[in-house]
Amino acid sequence: IKNNETGFEERHVHALCQVGESTKKKSEGFIGEKGIGFKSVFKVTDQPQIFSNGFQFSLPKQDGETGLGYIVPDWIDASPAGLNPSQTTIILPLKGEAVASVTSALSSIEPETILFLDKIQRIKIKSTLPNTEHRAYDITKQSKQVSENGSIVTLKLVDEDKGEQRYTYWFYKGKYRKPPTLVCEKRKDVDDRDVAIAIPMDHEAPSSRLFAYLPVWENTGIPFIINADFLLTSSREGILEDEPWNEWLRDCITDAYCTAFTALLQAHGISTEEKSFVYKSIPRESTKEFLSPVVEQIHARLIETECVMVQAHQQFAKPENARIPLRGFQNLLTDAKGVPEFLKGEICLAKSEILMYQEHLRCLGVLELAPEEIIECLSDESWLGQQTLEWFAELHAFLVDGQEEYQDCELTTLKIIPVYSKGKKGYRLSCGNEQPIYFSLDKDSKRVYGSIPKQIGDEVRVAFMHSRFGDILNSCGEIDVLNDFLREKLQVYSFNVRYYAIDVLNKLSCDDSHGLLLSATEFILKNYDGDIEEMPVILNDGSVMKLRDAKQPIDINMGQLVVPENYNKKSGWQLIWREDSDRQHFRVLSNEYKKSLATKFLDLRHVREFPFPKKTKSTCKPRTVTEITVDYQFPKCFYQESIDAMIRFFAYSDDSALLFRLIAPIH
Secondary structure, eight states: OEEOSSOOOHHHHHHHTSSSOOSOOGGGTOOOSTTOTGGGGGGTBSSOEEEETTEEEEOOSSOTTTOOOSSSOEEOSSOOTTOOTTSEEEEOOBOGGGHHHHHHHHHTOOGGGGTTOTTOOEEEEEEOOTTSOOEEEEEEEEEEEEETTEEEEEEEEEETTTEEEEEEEEEEEEEEEOOTTOOOGGGTTOOEEEEEEEEEOSSSSOOSOEEESEEEESOOSSSSEEEEOOOBOTTSSSBOTTOHHHHHHHHHHHHHHHHHHHHHHHOSSOOHHHHHHHHHTSOSOOSSGGGHHHHHHHHHHHHTSOOEEBSSTTOEEOGGGEEEOOHHHHHHHHHSSSOOGGGGSSOEEBOGGGGGGHHHHHTTTOEEOOHHHHHHHHTOHHHHTTOOHHHHHHHHHHHHHTGGGGTTSOGGGSOOEEEEOSSSSSEEEEOTTTSOEEOOOOHHHHHHHHTSOHHHHHHSOOEEBOHHHHHHHHHTSOHHHHHHHHHHTTOEEOOOHHHHHHHHHHHOOTTSOHHHHHHHHHHHHHHOOSOOTTOEEEBTTSOEEEHHHHTSOBTTBOOOEEOOTTSOTTTSGGGTSOSGGGOTTSEEBOTTSOHHHHHHHHHTTSSBSSOOOEEEEOSSOOSSSSOOOEEEEOOSOOOTTHHHHHHHHHHHOOOHHHHHHHHHHHO
16 A cells, blocks of 8 residues: 655654554544554454655564564564655555455445545555456546635546546535534544535436545435544444434534535536536435434525526526426427516526426425416517417417316417418417407308408408418327317317307497497397397397396396387287386387397297286285285277287287286276
């Protein structure tokens, strides 16, 4: 074993020849325990030899004069040939049974073994023992200070058989003052201690280990490497978990890690990709119960820290304000021009480079971008206006894939459908709530659309999806699924006159002109056979009401709307109910309606040819508390020309009681 240290001094020789003594003091940061480190070589050799700084001696298993073993030095007169006097060289003539174990141990030395050994920068190992696998490799540690709270440490392993490997770590070492109340006999003169953290900066770098300068635990479940001066078990394979000293050092890990974490994110001269590895080091759980509090403490600390790299200008956000975009939406944002205003405010998207560590980010409370937040982005008309037809096709495919997640969202309010326009681009953006939208017109549809009355066409404008956008959708595949989505979620339909009649019906309001209402009513009744209860109708007093409201009851009288007064001039209802005072219990369609329109209303049972007689409260005493008795009241005056009207009324009604009440006053 060759070492380029400064060499032994007399006090070092004396220490080796004692039991339980050492020149290395814990207070000075050395890692030895009472001088027993060197004594471990006697497991594999009976006579170690030391050549250093002019000293050359062995420590035989048994001294011939004193009979003592391992502590009586025996001077060596002649140094072995080729020995470098400027170095310290230790020769261990191996016991026969130790050859295999030493060979195995040398072959299993990992590069990270030297991470926390401040005085060692390089180890070269060459194994050429007889009857063993020959191996030669070189471990080198290079350190570059980047900031006050961190450096980049690169471990290079050069193996004659396997080639070269490099492992990179972000390295931080913090000094922590021992609490005044903490008393530890084994660390009596120690007032502070270093806790070091090594965070992997590449996919290959080993992690999840705990060191007390040398490896102790091989797998902690925590994805970074920890080093501290823990008190160890006698086998050096575990730490004394109940020791207050160890608990104090454990609680220092959180601060050391979070300091290293934020220092790496803020460091200059390191690429975003390299920084992104730090998120892989966020612990989710530990395989060691002793370290479980560290996981919880780290989460609590980082949750309150602006530590998530985001795409917005401020670079970092608290976890509660950062969002993980769905993969498809992330692709849309990558392909888009600009960024939605919603993502420039308090809510920001995590950078794409860190999205592979979503599970780690979720431990800090980073959420996925919710459907309603995506809808908020898609409500930014200024941002949408910058995008291409190809981008909108990609957007529609994204919405189709996740349409179940948006079933509670009002997609018809989003202007995400490119429609024909005479503008520079040839298209504009629209939505079903703004106006009716149809797929591109074919020849037959164009002919039908051209037959629509001009007054209606000018008032109830529609839009047609841009044909090139439709071609792009067709090239996306699964066009039937896309078209179903456009119909069901965005209210885009294939053009036909029935659908247009529905659009006209939905467009009408009680404030429209009578001329438009009459023209539209004729068009709707001709082309649509569905529910028209919301259609505005003109009454004989010039007012306009929804058909549904016009049929509502008046006082205790049943709801009724009757044909216009001029519908049947010879024997119509107006010949019975002549006076305004007789007509207070029903409503009348305006004479502006042509007879054909009134007949259509009549056929659809929306109006009556004759009103129902007026109900009044009866003078008869009710038979029960809950019974309300009524009388039917008819006009008091009848004229000769009313006879035909009354005959028609008799035919119109099948209620014998009504007939009796009407005939009696006539008689």
